[in-house]
Amino acid sequence: MVLIRESRQSDNHALAQLMGELGYPTSAESMRKRMKAIELNPMNGTFIAEMDNLIVGMIGLRLNNNYEYDDSVVQVVSLVTRADYRGMGIGGALILHAEEWAQARGANAMTLTSGIKPERAAAHEFYKSKGYDINGYRFSKKL
Template structure:
């Protein structure tokens, strides 16, 4: 395999990032691949204030082979800014070669350089390889449960 480099994503990467997100969302029970929706989300992230959001890509041989995104939130518990790490994915044909570790290191470095007090992420509870990956890199579970409500979907009123 060619050497891998990590760099900030740009708008020309969006089609390849959508391809990678398709691989990720096929693994997650809560989401489905939808390249149009994923492209909209990526375009918003890439247009965001660079001190509030970042998308990094792993590139090998001129091809995007992995990605990770982060966004800054304010935590009242921490009394400051924290980061939400999302969409860490490496092309399924290249996993186990250190690319995910390099992407995670880039994300953690970005967070540290901005003084974020912690990073957090959500992972599918059935994705054993992903959970093992994070645990091996000193990420631990919390006692919190993730819940969501999609306000824009039809349903009974509150």
């Protein structure tokens, strides 16, 4: 059974490992700094998935207000499940928890971005299976 809970500072080592699996290698110390800043913003939520007392996944969320319309939206900023635990319903449990968190905060939509690399194809199919549609492009620029 998967347990979803809020993250704690003691999770930073496991979060750093999960970021590495997502393709963003980092240290526990860097993760500690990031999480300290993230936790200061009440519009953010970070949730951990545990199985058998082991951290096996995480989801990071941000509640956003819009210029274009009145409703709020929650963005999935990060979502990752340990590779050896994929296909066990952990990602689905995290998404469901995120959607409930969003609704509790008055949001009526969820968004996320995902790279277009071939290794992201399985993630794209996962998102589609959860009812998410592809509806645009994301542009970015390093400053």
